Amino acid sequence: MMGMIAELIAVGTELLMGQISNTNxxxxxxxxxxxxxxxxxxxxxGDNPExxxxxxxxxxxxxxIVITTGGLGPTKDDLTKETxxxxxxxxxxxxxxxxxxxxxxxxxRHRVMYKNNEKQAYLPEGCTVIPNSNGxxxxxxxxxxxxxxxxxxxxxKEMIPMFEDVVFPYLKKxxxxxxxxxxxxxxxxxxxxxxxxxxxxxxxxNNPTIAPYVSMSDITVRVTARCGSKxxxxxxxxxxxxxxxxxxxxxxxxxxxETLEQVVSKLLHEKGLVMSTAESCTGGQLAARIISLPGAxxxxxxxxxxxxxxxxxxxxxxxxxxxxKYGAVSRETALEMLNGLMKKTKSHVHVAITGIAGPDGGxxxxxxxxxxxxxxxxxxxxxxxxxxxxxRERIQNDACLRALDIVRRLxxxxxxxxKH
Amino acid sequence: MMGMIAELIAVGTELLMGQISNTNxxxxxxxxxxxxxxxxxxxxxGDNPExxxxxxxxxxxxxxIVITTGGLGPTKDDLTKETxxxxxxxxxxxxxxxxxxxxxxxxxRHRVMYKNNEKQAYLPEGCTVIPNSNGxxxxxxxxxxxxxxxxxxxxxKEMIPMFEDVVFPYLKKxxxxxxxxxxxxxxxxxxxxxxxxxxxxxxxxNNPTIAPYVSMSDITVRVTARCGSKxxxxxxxxxxxxxxxxxxxxxxxxxxxETLEQVVSKLLHEKGLVMSTAESCTGGQLAARIISLPGAxxxxxxxxxxxxxxxxxxxxxxxxxxxxKYGAVSRETALEMLNGLMKKTKSHVHVAITGIAGPDGGxxxxxxxxxxxxxxxxxxxxxxxxxxxxxRERIQNDACLRALDIVRRLxxxxxxxxKH
Numbered sequence: 001m002m003g004m005i006a007e008l009i010a011v012g013t014e015l016l017m018g019q020i021s022n023t024n025x026x027x028x029x030x031x032x033x034x035x036x037x038x039x040x041x042x043x044x045x046g047d048n049p050e051x052x053x054x055x056x057x058x059x060x061x062x063x064x065i066v067i068t069t070g071g072l073g074p075t076k077d078d079l080t081k082e083t084x085x086x087x088x089x090x091x092x093x094x095x096x097x098x099x100x101x102x103x104x105x106x107x108x109r110h111r112v113m114y115k116n117n118e119k120q121a122y123l124p125e126g127c128t129v130i131p132n133s134n135g136x137x138x139x140x141x142x143x144x145x146x147x148x149x150x151x152x153x154x155x156x157k158e159m160i161p162m163f164e165d166v167v168f169p170y171l172k173k174x175x176x177x178x179x180x181x182x183x184x185x186x187x188x189x190x191x192x193x194x195x196x197x198x199x200x201x202x203x204x205x206n207n208p209t210i211a212p213y214v215s216m217s218d219i220t221v222r223v224t225a226r227c228g229s230k231x232x233x234x235x236x237x238x239x240x241x242x243x244x245x246x247x248x249x250x251x252x253x254x255x256x257x258e259t260l261e262q263v264v265s266k267l268l269h270e271k272g273l274v275m276s277t278a279e280s281c282t283g284g285q286l287a288a289r290i291i292s293l294p295g296a297x298x299x300x301x302x303x304x305x306x307x308x309x310x311x312x313x314x315x316x317x318x319x320x321x322x323x324x325k326y327g328a329v330s331r332e333t334a335l336e337m338l339n340g341l342m343k344k345t346k347s348h349v350h351v352a353i354t355g356i357a358g359p360d361g362g363x364x365x366x367x368x369x370x371x372x373x374x375x376x377x378x379x380x381x382x383x384x385x386x387x388x389x390x391x392r393e394r395i396q397n398d399a400c401l402r403a404l405d406i407v408r409r410l411x412x413x414x415x416x417x418x419k420h
Numbered sequence: 421m422m423g424m425i426a427e428l429i430a431v432g433t434e435l436l437m438g439q440i441s442n443t444n445x446x447x448x449x450x451x452x453x454x455x456x457x458x459x460x461x462x463x464x465x466g467d468n469p470e471x472x473x474x475x476x477x478x479x480x481x482x483x484x485i486v487i488t489t490g491g492l493g494p495t496k497d498d499l500t501k502e503t504x505x506x507x508x509x510x511x512x513x514x515x516x517x518x519x520x521x522x523x524x525x526x527x528x529r530h531r532v533m534y535k536n537n538e539k540q541a542y543l544p545e546g547c548t549v550i551p552n553s554n555g556x557x558x559x560x561x562x563x564x565x566x567x568x569x570x571x572x573x574x575x576x577k578e579m580i581p582m583f584e585d586v587v588f589p590y591l592k593k594x595x596x597x598x599x600x601x602x603x604x605x606x607x608x609x610x611x612x613x614x615x616x617x618x619x620x621x622x623x624x625x626n627n628p629t630i631a632p633y634v635s636m637s638d639i640t641v642r643v644t645a646r647c648g649s650k651x652x653x654x655x656x657x658x659x660x661x662x663x664x665x666x667x668x669x670x671x672x673x674x675x676x677x678e679t680l681e682q683v684v685s686k687l688l689h690e691k692g693l694v695m696s697t698a699e700s701c702t703g704g705q706l707a708a709r710i711i712s713l714p715g716a717x718x719x720x721x722x723x724x725x726x727x728x729x730x731x732x733x734x735x736x737x738x739x740x741x742x743x744x745k746y747g748a749v750s751r752e753t754a755l756e757m758l759n760g761l762m763k764k765t766k767s768h769v770h771v772a773i774t775g776i777a778g779p780d781g782g783x784x785x786x787x788x789x790x791x792x793x794x795x796x797x798x799x800x801x802x803x804x805x806x807x808x809x810x811x812r813e814r815i816q817n818d819a820c821l822r823a824l825d826i827v828r829r830l831x832x833x834x835x836x837x838x839k840h
Contacts, residue, residue: 016459018450019631021443025464030438039436040471042464044445051460190526192494192534199495213434214493215575222439277704277725283711284697284704287725291703294779294812296727302735303725305697305707311722314764344734359714389529390554392714 006032006039007063009055011071011080012154013046024069024159031168036177036226047077056087060147070154072137074116080151088144090124098129102136130166134158141170179226180233182241183257186219186248187405188417194219197247208240217401220257250414260404261289267411268299276347277303278316278337281355281371286400301347316340329354334372335383351375351403357392371399377410384418426452426459427483429475431491431500432574433466444489444579451588454644455595467497476507480567490574492557494536500571508564510544518549522556550586554578561590599646600653602661603677606639606668607825608837614639617667628660670834680824681709687831688719696767697723698736698757701775701791706820721767736760749774754792755803771795771823777815791819797830804838
């Protein structure tokens with residue numbers, strides 16, 4: 001089944017009305033990708049006989065495997081089985097054992113079974129039945145002239161167990177391939193700079209493939225090898241990953257798709273280090289990100305959210321003079337916050353952040369987005385400023401990521417970027 | 421445009437690989453449904469010239485409005501614009517003002533703009549440009565022979581503001597109807613209870629429509645009236661909103677779709693109140709949520725993240741005996757944290773949270789999810805416990821929402837639910 005092409009069809013007007021989201025498509029796609037089966041299309045179509053029929057016919061022409069979700073219910077709006085059977089020239093026949101299962105389903109739940117539920121026991125002649133343990137609609141696999149059609153019910157609660165129990169093993173047996181990925185996470189450069197640095201590698205590669213994805217604040221580069229065994233795949237990945245790393249250096253902070261807080265948390269755990277924080281413009285978000293991860297009690301001691309000047313003075317011994325002379329957003333205040341924090345705790349890593357998250361409070365000299373981050377670990381102490389862009393949410397987010405990256409760099413003894 | 425047929429095309433191999441979910445389709449479909457525009461198909465197609473071309477051609481044949489998301493990036497894999505321009509016989513031309521915007525985007529971020537970003541300033545000749553405030557890829561609207569093609573970038577952070585600012589008003593104008601919605605936000609009950617309480621109203625209603633949406637931690641009920649004028653719509657909405665409110669009482673915390681932190685922040689501003697926090701299991705997230713909103717300096721004074729016992733003792737004067745005898749997660753500790761916090765600040769509202777966020781640390785007597793929240797305002801002081809469900813993220817999130825709801829109830833002098 002190497003190189004086989006699959007296509008997913010979700011049937012249901014509620015999807016087209018936006019009442020529910022087609023989460024099944026993502027779920028099934030991810031699993032098919034693991035098997036090296038190429039998915040070329042997802043289609044969502046309503047409970048309309050003509051459009052459903054056209055969609056299924058087109059899919060059978062251009063794809064080897066067609067997987068449908070939805071439209072297997074008991075009502076006359078549910079047309080998937082009927083339409084596919086017609087397109088594949090199969091009769092629908094009564095499966096007695098399935099009828100029995102459906103009857104039992106109602107008996108067990110003390111519910112009355114209606115006549116229209118019988119419709120669900122009719123399936124294409126000669127198909128492989130996929131029993132449904134969580135509902136009344138069975139699924140099925142139909143093979144015909146080199147094409148495979150797999151029908152599954154729409155509710156993920158029913159679909160997922162049926163996919164895992166029957167469909168995935170069925171496809172895996174035919175596929176006989178292994179896919180292994182590395183997810184390189186990159187922080188500190190933009191999309192185009194990343195592309196300039198590695199685009200020739202992306203273009204050159206076929207197996208492993210290299211695919212960059214850009215989100216709000218970081219970049220992921222997925223490197224995927226497809227072959228016969230896991231070991232072989234790993235061997236194919238290593239040189240490609242190394243080549244990318246040689247271009248991007250310490251901008252790469254993970255090979256396993258982790259977040260920056262996961263990487264920092266792991267480093268703190270590994271080195272037996274404990275961290276404390278003093279935050280102004282980020283409002284506790286830096287602490288919350290570290291503490292969002294399990295095991296935080298071993299690596300996080302305490303945090304201060306000194307949002308007011310009074311709090312900076314009372315909790316962190318920032319001097320009134322400093323606040324008056326240099327302002328709450330200044331290198332001097334950041335360093336005094338850090339010093340106050342260091343006096344208060346016996347932690348190893350200390351981080352202080354002060355800045356202007358906006359939308360108000362900016363001046364020509366100190367624009368919205370100006371952030372100072374001071375941090376220390378053992379005999380290393382740095383203070384850097386950044387001019388961050390975007391709205392309040394984005395500035396707070398980026399300030400936290402900058403701070404996390406500084407902690408990572410202090411632990412790994414790497415150079416810390418930013419304005420001195 | 422009433423009775424018009426629309427079709428959504430999402431472009432991106434990462435969707436077909438299951439790396440991300442096509443949430444844009446649901447978002448746009450829901451908004452089009454409100455305008456009475458019928459969506460007949462969603463299609464996801466990869467970054468492949470031939471398949472993309474076929475998909476777009478088919479869509480232009482069978483639909484009046486085609487909306488694409490994705491494929492507008494700077495790389496040569498991004499083909500949406502080029503393919504659509506060819507299908508519609510339009511040249512791509514350089515839009516100088518867009519080029520300027522993109523250049524500014526990089527200058528502001530102190531980032532180098534690369535040659536390939538220039539590609540994003542090329543758009544179909546004679547199109548309506550949709551500026552992008554959160555990224556470099558502009559969108560556009562192209563009209564030709566009764567067909568409308570609307571191109572939007574893939575990341576929801578960029579797509580949604582562009583859709584709301586330009587596309588929705590554009591479509592609404594053509595549709596010739598006025599839509600007015602109230603977004604009732606509900607906190608404190610589950611989906612089935614909400615359904616039991618209002619489902620008869622949902623089923624009864626046609627215009628205004630009532631649509632409940634359930635997310636991880638709260639429920640939104642959107643009530644939408646469609647008619648000729650805004651005043652008329654408002655008049656239709658009021659009795660329906662009142663009927664829902666009479667069923668749900670003070671569980672409804674907003675009619676305007678606000679978050680709980682927005683509602684609390686607004687109440688604090690209105691009443692001239694200032695808040696301070698002491699957090700253990702939520703790790704600063706409560707403070708960060710309040711401070712995520714503009715104007716926080718007027719309503720938030722300081723916060724403590726006393727994650728370790730030492731921090732609870734040193735910062736909040738929690739007694740060692742209390743910690744030994746009752747444990748860090750106990751009513752007694754929560755109240756001592758609150759008292760310590762009240763001594764430290766001159767704020768009006770004080771909140772202290774301690775709990776077990778898991779996955780470890782639970783016992784039969786104190787399971788994961790047990791959270792104590794103590795809070796005070798003037799002469800009101802409450803302490804409640806909750807047994808929250810789910811993983812660490814969910815427990816931390818729900819604990820913050822519970823705390824915010826308590827603050828709302830203290831300010832509005834409403835009863836506070838939870839175990840005494």
